[in-house]
Amino acid sequence: MSGRSAQYSKPIANYLRVKKLQIFPVLKRLDFSGKLTWSAPAGHQWTLFFNRGQVIYGHGGVHPMRQWYRQAQTRLPEADLSYQTLQKSLVTSPTASWLDGWDYHLLHNWLSQGHLSQQALQDISTSIVADILFDVVQTGETQYQLARQPALDPSHVPIAIDETTLLPSVTDRWEAWLEGGLEAYSPNLAPVIQHPEPIRAQVSPGVYASLMQLLDGQRSLRDLAVKLGQDVLNLTQALRPYIQAGWLDLVEVADFPALGKGDPPIAAHQRPLKIACVDDSPMVCKAMGQVIRAAGYDFLSITEGAKAIPALLAQKPDLVFLDLVMPDTNGYEICSSLRKMSRFKDVPIVILSGNDGLVDQVRARLLGATDFLSKPMEPIVILSVIRKHLAPAPT
Numbered sequence: 001m002s003g004r005s006a007q008y009s010k011p012i013a014n015y016l017r018v019k020k021l022q023i024f025p026v027l028k029r030l031d032f033s034g035k036l037t038w039s040a041p042a043g044h045q046w047t048l049f050f051n052r053g054q055v056i057y058g059h060g061g062v063h064p065m066r067q068w069y070r071q072a073q074t075r076l077p078e079a080d081l082s083y084q085t086l087q088k089s090l091v092t093s094p095t096a097s098w099l100d101g102w103d104y105h106l107l108h109n110w111l112s113q114g115h116l117s118q119q120a121l122q123d124i125s126t127s128i129v130a131d132i133l134f135d136v137v138q139t140g141e142t143q144y145q146l147a148r149q150p151a152l153d154p155s156h157v158p159i160a161i162d163e164t165t166l167l168p169s170v171t172d173r174w175e176a177w178l179e180g181g182l183e184a185y186s187p188n189l190a191p192v193i194q195h196p197e198p199i200r201a202q203v204s205p206g207v208y209a210s211l212m213q214l215l216d217g218q219r220s221l222r223d224l225a226v227k228l229g230q231d232v233l234n235l236t237q238a239l240r241p242y243i244q245a246g247w248l249d250l251v252e253v254a255d256f257p258a259l260g261k262g263d264p265p266i267a268a269h270q271r272p273l274k275i276a277c278v279d280d281s282p283m284v285c286k287a288m289g290q291v292i293r294a295a296g297y298d299f300l301s302i303t304e305g306a307k308a309i310p311a312l313l314a315q316k317p318d319l320v321f322l323d324l325v326m327p328d329t330n331g332y333e334i335c336s337s338l339r340k341m342s343r344f345k346d347v348p349i350v351i352l353s354g355n356d357g358l359v360d361q362v363r364a365r366l367l368g369a370t371d372f373l374s375k376p377m378e379p380i381v382i383l384s385v386i387r388k389h390l391a392p393a394p395t
Helices: 002-006 012-029 064-075 083-091 102-112 118-138 163-179 196-202 205-214 221-228 232-244 282-294 305-315 331-339 358-366 379-389
Strands: 034-039 045-051 054-060 143-148 190-193 248-251 274-278 298-302 319-323 349-353 371-374
Touching: 012 034, 012 118, 012 143, 012 163, 045 118, 054 064, 054 102, 054 118, 054 163, 064 102, 064 118, 064 221, 083 102, 102 118, 118 163, 163 232, 190 221, 196 205, 205 221, 221 232, 232 248, 274 282, 274 305, 282 298, 282 379, 298 305, 305 319, 305 331, 319 331, 331 349, 331 358, 349 358, 358 371, 371 379
Parallel strands: 274 298, 274 319, 319 349, 349 371
Antiparallel strands: 034 045, 034 143, 045 054, 190 248
16 A cells, blocks of 8 residues: 555645555554544544554444444345334443444444354445545545554454455545546535426436435435445436536435434433324324334324314424325425414424425425425434434533
8 A cells, every 4th residue: 555655646635635544554563453533623533443453443424323324234134223223232232342332332243143244244344444534535634643452352353354455445436536526525415406307307207206205415425325226436426417507416414313322312301302293194103103202202193184283282392294295284384384383483394295396395495394305214314304403402
């Protein structure tokens, strides 16, 4: 890696970014065990764990939970990765070493229990570290700190990541990202459709409907790439013309709720926060209720639109999921009426819709909707939206 870096022929600014990776051979020569942490002025941190000079795992960055979740979901497609199950698994997980991340402990436990193969663990760890290194390289200004720790017992380190292929692959990906004109596009941003009609004219109706559901600002480029089974570079290059034309925009998206002892999905309040779902489908309300109650919230289900406003006034929820299309009324009318009431002036209202038109989104926002979520809804996305709009105020 050091020889390759010395021959780097790209502009000096890009060379300095890639040069950050030269610390790896240094730590290998020093037989370093402990943590390497990069910090950015924006406040993000990325931590890599080393044992005897070899990197074994990493976490942190903009979306540590999303980062772990998409990799675990890919390698464990049959596993129960619901928030409540992960939290319960974490409570029983031992934390006997300085490699103290909840994410690594869950993976290590699954390996010891036979639910995860050693190759799958290595693939997950390698993908996470590769994403971290790409973000560190893309972030122009960073500082790093080293915290030396005792070498780990071999039983706690079932795998080591192959740096001889990892580091060149990160450099190659960064160079390809630059050559594709994507330097300003972070893979942690989420694409959202701004002008659907030009897109509708260029793709089939089926593809258009899929795009309207996927490109809703709730999934990052990396999330979408994994979900679609594509490389994030190719996906971003495919979307770039639409972004440049102004048909798509890239927006920041919140991380999924964090796991960890003492870090519940909701803050300590005098009463549990209450979430309401107004949807004429009992199945939608039931599914959403299971997710929301398991996360520690109170839940209110309303399946008759005509009774929504009286029920909401009586129960006073802290956030409302509101279906756009119902047989006896519609979400527009309910949202508009709620916003005229002082009690609901600032309550987050998230519109649910299976429709594919941006007109619906724009109209809903004009009437006071806080956010817009496409059906079908993934449980982890539901929790992410709740966390986004009900995050506790800083103390």
